[in-house]
Amino acid sequence: MTVLVPVLGDQLSFDLSSLATVSQQDAIVLMMEVSDETTYVRHHKQKLVYIISAMRHHAQALREAGWRVDYMRLDNPDNSGSFTGEMARAIERHDPRQIVVTEAGEWRVSAMLDSWETIFGLPVSICRDNRFICSHKEFEAWASDRRELTMEFFYREMRRKTGLLMQDGKPACGRWNFDKDNRKPAKPDLLMPRPLRFPPDAITQEVIALVEMRFADHPGSLEGFDYAVTAADAERQAASFFADTLPQFGDYEDAMLTGERFLWHSILSPYINSGLLDPLDLCRRAEAEFRAGRAPLNSVEGYIRQILGWREYMRGIYWREGPGYVDRNFLNHKRSLPGWFWTGKTEMNCLHQAIGQTLATAHAHHIQRLMVIGNFALLIGADPKQVHQWYLEIYLDAYEWVELPNTLGMSQFGDGGLLGSKPYISSGAYINRMSDYCGACRYAVKERVGEDACPFNALYWDFLARHRDKLGDNHRLAMPYRTWDRQTSDDQTATRRQAKSFLESLNRS
Ligand code: FAD
Ligand code: DLZ
Ligand code: SF4
Numbered sequence: 001m002t003v004l005v006p007v008l009g010d011q012l013s014f015d016l017s018s019l020a021t022v023s024q025q026d027a028i029v030l031m032m033e034v035s036d037e038t039t040y041v042r043h044h045k046q047k048l049v050y051i052i053s054a055m056r057h058h059a060q061a062l063r064e065a066g067w068r069v070d071y072m073r074l075d076n077p078d079n080s081g082s083f084t085g086e087m088a089r090a091i092e093r094h095d096p097r098q099i100v101v102t103e104a105g106e107w108r109v110s111a112m113l114d115s116w117e118t119i120f121g122l123p124v125s126i127c128r129d130n131r132f133i134c135s136h137k138e139f140e141a142w143a144s145d146r147r148e149l150t151m152e153f154f155y156r157e158m159r160r161k162t163g164l165l166m167q168d169g170k171p172a173c174g175r176w177n178f179d180k181d182n183r184k185p186a187k188p189d190l191l192m193p194r195p196l197r198f199p200p201d202a203i204t205q206e207v208i209a210l211v212e213m214r215f216a217d218h219p220g221s222l223e224g225f226d227y228a229v230t231a232a233d234a235e236r237q238a239a240s241f242f243a244d245t246l247p248q249f250g251d252y253e254d255a256m257l258t259g260e261r262f263l264w265h266s267i268l269s270p271y272i273n274s275g276l277l278d279p280l281d282l283c284r285r286a287e288a289e290f291r292a293g294r295a296p297l298n299s300v301e302g303y304i305r306q307i308l309g310w311r312e313y314m315r316g317i318y319w320r321e322g323p324g325y326v327d328r329n330f331l332n333h334k335r336s337l338p339g340w341f342w343t344g345k346t347e348m349n350c351l352h353q354a355i356g357q358t359l360a361t362a363h364a365h366h367i368q369r370l371m372v373i374g375n376f377a378l379l380i381g382a383d384p385k386q387v388h389q390w391y392l393e394i395y396l397d398a399y400e401w402v403e404l405p406n407t408l409g410m411s412q413f414g415d416g417g418l419l420g421s422k423p424y425i426s427s428g429a430y431i432n433r434m435s436d437y438c439g440a441c442r443y444a445v446k447e448r449v450g451e452d453a454c455p456f457n458a459l460y461w462d463f464l465a466r467h468r469d470k471l472g473d474n475h476r477l478a479m480p481y482r483t484w485d486r487q488t489s490d491d492q493t494a495t496r497r498q499a500k501s502f503l504e505s506l507n508r509s
Helices: 035-039 045-064 083-094 107-120 136-143 151-162 202-214 231-249 269-274 279-291 297-321 323-327 349-361 366-379 384-394 400-411 428-434 455-466 475-486 489-507
Strands: 003-006 027-032 068-072 098-102 124-127
Touching: 003 083, 027 045, 027 083, 045 068, 045 202, 045 269, 068 083, 083 107, 098 107, 107 124, 136 151, 136 297, 151 297, 231 269, 231 279, 231 297, 279 297, 297 323, 297 400, 323 384, 323 400, 349 366, 366 384, 366 400, 366 428, 366 455, 384 400, 428 455, 455 475, 455 489
Parallel strands: 003 027, 003 098, 027 068, 098 124
Antiparallel strands: none
C-alpha cells in the first residue's frame, strides 16, 4: 500500500524531511495548487506566478528524479480549493496506508495538518522541518529562562552550534558583530553588480496567463517577471552573489538609491523561503569566501547574521508566541493605510520609490521595508494587523512565520518591545543620510513645519509626544525625549499642529 506525501508550496526541497523518511517505491507525492492558498490574502501577482511556477517546475524535477507525483492544478475543474479537500480526493484515488508530511510553516496550515488523522482515520506522521537550523525545542530551551529575548545572544548560540565564523570557541577575529562598519550610504555606481535575469519559459508563461486571468484584481504588475523558478537557476543567482556582490554586502547593507532595487543585496530570500536554496549551505559558502580571502569579515559576518541570526530568530518568535501574536497592538494603533499603498502615488519621494518598486517587482530591501514604509506606517499610527496583511500580500518572500514578527514585531512595535528594545522610528534626517531620495522630493527634509516640511519630521516628534505614557520610560528614547522637552511650548504646539493636519489629510487620500 502507498504512503501519501503532500509537499506544500514552500517545501520545494529535494532533501525535505518527509521525502527522506519514505521509499520512492511506496510514495506518491501530492502537490496541490488550491484557491484557499492563493487568496487567503491578495498576493501580489508576481508572488503567485513565482510560487505556482516553482511548484510546477519542482514537480517535473521530482518526476525526473524517479518520484511518482500526483499534481493538482488550480484550473482543474474538480479542484476542491483546499488542502484538506484535495487530500480527501487523493485518498480516494490512492487508498494510502499512511500520510507523511513535513510540518507546515504557519499556524493556519499547521492546524489543518493536525486535523487530518481524525478526519481521514489514517496515521499522519508530521516530520520536523530540518531546513531550519534551530528546532522549536532548541529555541524554547534558549528562550525559556530569559527575561529579554535579545537576538544578538541567540545569534551567538547559533554561531557556537554551527561553528560558523568561530575559532577555538571564540568569534573569528575577536568580534561577534560588525554592524557599526555596515552603515555607509551608497553613490550611483555603474559597476554595481546586477542580479541575473531569468526570462519566463513555457511553464512560467502559462502560469502568467493563468494569474492575469484569475487574479486580475490582485496588486502588482507582471511586466518583466524575471525571477528564478527552479533550484538550478536559484543556484546560479547564489553563485553570482558570492562571486560579485558579497564583498560589498556589508558596507552598503543599509543604503538606498533611486532606481537601484538590488544594490549589494543577495535577492535570495524568495528562493530560501520556498526551499529552492538551503540557508545553512549559503552561510557555509559565505564563510568559505572569507576564509579564502575573497570577501571581508564585515560583509560575511553581516550576511551570516541575517540568516543564522535574524531569520532563525524570527521563526523561533513566531512559533513561541502562538496564533494570538497577530492580534497584538501595544500602541493601540487603528488608522487604515492610505489607498496609495496600493498605487505608490504620493508626493513623498521615499515612499513613492519604495512602494512603486514593490508594486513593480514584489521586492524591496530591508531598510526600505523597515525605515521608509514601516517607519511611516508606525508614525501615522496604522493598525499593525493591516500593515502585516499588506506586507504578507505584497512581497515575493512573504510567508507568515517570517513576515509577521518582522512587521508586527520589529517594525510596528505591536508586541511592545519583545523583538526590539525601542521602536524603529526616524525623522527625515535618517532617510536623507542613507538615500538620495530627498534631493528629488517635493518636501524639504530639513523643515519641520510649513507647507513644504518633510512629513516624517513632525510625525516623528508627534509620535513620541503621543505615546509618552507607554514609551517615556524607555531608556533608549531618553535622548529624543530630552530634546523634545528642551523645545519651547510654541515650537511643540506648531509641530503637533503640523502632524495633526498631515494626519487629517491622510484621511482624505
Ligand atoms: P539580504 O539583504 O541579501 O539578506 C540575506 C538574507 O538574510 C535574506 O535573503 C534573508 O533570508 C535573511 N534575512 C535578512 N534579514 C532578515 C530578517 N529580518 N528576517 C528574516 N530573514 C532575514 N524577509 C523575508 O524573507 N520574508 C518576509 O516576509 C519579510 N518581511 C519583512 C517585513 C519587514 C517589515 C521587514 C523590516 C523585513 C522583512 N523581511 C522579510 C526581512 C528582509 O527585508 C528580507 O529578508 C530581505 O530584504 C530579502 O532580500 P535579500 O534576499 O536581498 O536579503
Ligand atoms: C503561498 C502559497 C500560494 C499562493 N499558493 C499555494 C498553493 O497553491 N499550493 C501550495 O501548496 N502552497 C501555496 N502557497 C504556499 C503555502 O501557503 C504554504 O506552503 C503554507 O503557508 C504553509 O506554510
Ligand atoms: Fe521622504 Fe521627507 Fe526625504 Fe521627501 S524629504 S524623500 S518625504 S524623507
